[in-house]
Amino acid sequence: MHPPQAQWEMPFFDAHHREMAPQLADWAALQNVDETDDRAACKDWVARLGRDGWLRYCVPAAHGGALPALDSRSLVILRETLAFHSPLADFAFAMQGLGSGAITLGGTPEQQAKYLSAVATGQKIAAFALSEPDAGSDVAAMATRATRSTAGWMLNGTKTWISNGDLADFYVTFAKTDPDAGSRGISAFVVDAPQAGLDSSAHIHVMAPHPLATLRFAECQLGPDTLVGTVNGGFKLAMQTLDIFRASVAAAALGMARRAFAEAVHQARQRRMFGQHLADFQLTQARLGEMSALIDAAALLTYRAAWMRDCSTTQGAGTPAYTAAAASAKLTATENAQRVIDMALQMFGGRGVQVGEKVESLYRDIRSLRIYEGASEVQLLILGKAALR
Template sequence: MADRSFLDWPFFEDRHRALADALDGWAAERLGDLDHADTDATCRALVRHLGAAGYLEHSGAMDGQLDVRTLCLIRETLARHDGLADFAFAMQGLGTGAISLFGTEAQKREWLPLTRSGQAIAAFALTEPQSGSDVANSTMTAVRDGGDYVLNGEKTWISNGGIADVYTLFARTGEAPGAKGLSAFVVPAGLPGFEIAERLETIAPHPLATLRFTDCRIPASALLGEPGRGFAVAMSVLDVFRSTVAAAALGFARRALDEALDRTATRTVQGAPLFDLQMVQGHIADMALDVDAAALLVYRAAWTRDSGAPRITREAAMAKLFATDRAQRVVDMGVQLHGGDGVRSGHIAERLYREIRALRIYEGASDVQKVIIARQTLAADQDR
């Protein structure tokens, strides 16, 4: 049983505790024997189930506000039960976050009821083959032609690529060089000139793809927010969802700690539980410390945003860097404590080991988070 005492921390309100308890029960009932054989079909089913249960209502802004503590609690809980369930929820939120925050009323009416009910799948198309974390270096273009924009270029490592019904997409419109020349668009799947160039396989299977656009026309009404403000749109969304990546890592770490506790309490060595060895107790202590420290950083960032801070760039970067790095360490120790079973294909310890690794890369790699933290710290010092 995962530790639930953190829900008593002052970061949370009763509504957060009630949601966490309800979701934990739902996940225990629905996700225990989830079939991962067909990733696409499973993700589609998970989105439908999460929508039917009402949890996707929390995936975007309500009345112009995102409740980041709720997003983090949902991601942590789902990740603890099943990584693909966390992925399905998270990508739905990331894909529609910009629409709910910056979309026109027409864009919201068209897509939010569908995505929140689980009838449509969303994606966030930002990364390009040559740019990676350097978003300002994006080269995909959206050229105005009368009442349309014409898209040309590629996006890659796009989560839900190939199964999404709608993409929040970023392209260069040329208002200025670098970051100030990008705009955001709402792009439905299936348009002429829009193709899935490649499906990408990873060590923890998820729907991922490279998207290619060749003279693909979208109406000017597909513009999301103001022209040339796409970078600000992307960063505003990532600022929020970066904290939730940290929450997912926390969920994986909690599960690894739970499994390690069960293993060391029931596995005997020379007639005594493995846990009785002082070295093992030291490992368990390190794991518990990393989990609690990560949780404090995650929910500090979420609480700060929910309390009215316009940006949480520094707090979110700290949470993501620490939680993902320490979760990797916790999961690795969990594998070690399971011995041979820890590397047996299909074992929970082995699955967690594969699932945790990508979180130190996507939505800003660990080294990028260090740069962000350093710059934010310097700026804060100069402002004093």
């Protein structure tokens, strides 16, 4: 099954996007990765994406990247297309960019040289360690501490829900360096694995399997060269990194919704009931029409947000207008995708809940996107505050 391509002709995209998209779709359709073991599959996807040049879109050209700077529209195309074929492939790709984003934005030349080219080739697997047991949406409440030591820094605390946990070669880790300063007292560090004082063995099992773990730091000694950016500048780095990738989360949801829609259309054309095809019933046609409209609405908001970050001089990265646009995109795309996939599953009847059916796995895959990188409720607060301003 092949994803649609007509959307890339929209004016949000440039010539190089329109050239890349069909090449990526053809490549993704040819991949055959055994995803029975999610950790082994993730390693396989990173190796393939690196070998064939797709991870080059996760880093800038100065360090082996495909483009001069990180380009949100390219990330959108990549994540939408990969998620259409395999949400785990999308996960593997996205974490390379998210896990190395702070180094791209604020790393020293030495850090960038050490990590970014290896990310682009798939030689190093990256991770982004921000969330804690009591600090998810409320980042300022994090309890992990980094204190100065004779060797540089000492890290103590716990991070959880860490994607690529116990799989990554390095973790960009956020910790309090000024415990009384809230979000203004957070710094970022790059922690190589394995590392004395770091225990990443506590795997987390979720309903849509992918590599997750809890990280425990106990007197983990870090050198002075592990600080990413400035002391107490970590919150800004984290938010800037998430800013780049927020529209791409919407794109991943969009890719899953498009796949569910394609599966539903195929089912409607093939399934016979009461002497005719399921597609011949007006209720089926109405349901497909609703799914199509939900997808189109999400797509327009997603592409607009990515375009604003890349191109708009007055509403681009870091502006309140972009923040609201990205929130609208993530909220609408993830919530709409959940509805589309649910409707697709319903169209399959009993088969829809059978393990092994694509719509069944999509039903599990989509659920976490409404939570991570800014839950739907957080996006609603962003939009509400923007309206009141």
